Amino acid sequence: MLFGPVLGWAGNKLGSVRAVNLFCCALYICGNVLYSILSVFLEDARYPMLLVARFMVGVSSANIAPLRSYLAGATYESERTFHMSIAAGAQSLGFVAGPIIQVI
Numbered sequence: 566m567l568f569g570p571v572l573g574w575a576g577n578k579l580g581s582v583r584a585v586n587l588f589c590c591a592l593y594i595c596g597n598v599l600y601s602i603l604s605v606f607l608e609d610a611r612y613p614m615l616l617v618a619r620f621m622v623g624v625s626s627a628n629i630a631p632l633r634s635y636l637a638g639a640t641y642e643s644e645r646t647f648h649m650s651i652a653a654g655a656q657s658l659g660f661v662a663g664p665i666i667q668v669i
Contacts, residue, residue, distance in 0.1 A: 568623075569630035576631040589628035596621030629656065 572589070576582040600618035603611050633652065640648050 566627075568627035572627050573631050573634055576634070582631045582635040585631050586628050589625040592621050593625035596625060 572585050576585045579585065596618045599614060599621065603614055603618070606614050633649065636648055636652060637645060
């Protein structure tokens with residue numbers, strides 16, 4: 566909620582949503598890798614590193630706002646609903662399938 570407008574502004578300023586999304590993907594990967602290796606850090610540093618990792622993942626998850634903005638601008642009004650529903654369906658599928666894949 567906080568970084569959606571910031572990423573939208575960055576996408577407009579750069580003139581491309583692609584760079585913002587690539588940055589968000591890299592930040593998301595780095596945040597999850599940092600989260601997965603928390604046991605490597607000293608006991609006193611684990612909690613701050615946990616907060617940093619979750620912050621990185623949270624910021625990178627705000628890329629849905631520029632993506633939907635791009636979808637709205639790149640589609641005709643007649644096909645916009647269909648493409649928005651495909652994007653929302655993919656996001657919902659990730660929410661459901663992610664934990665299932667994690668268990669396996």
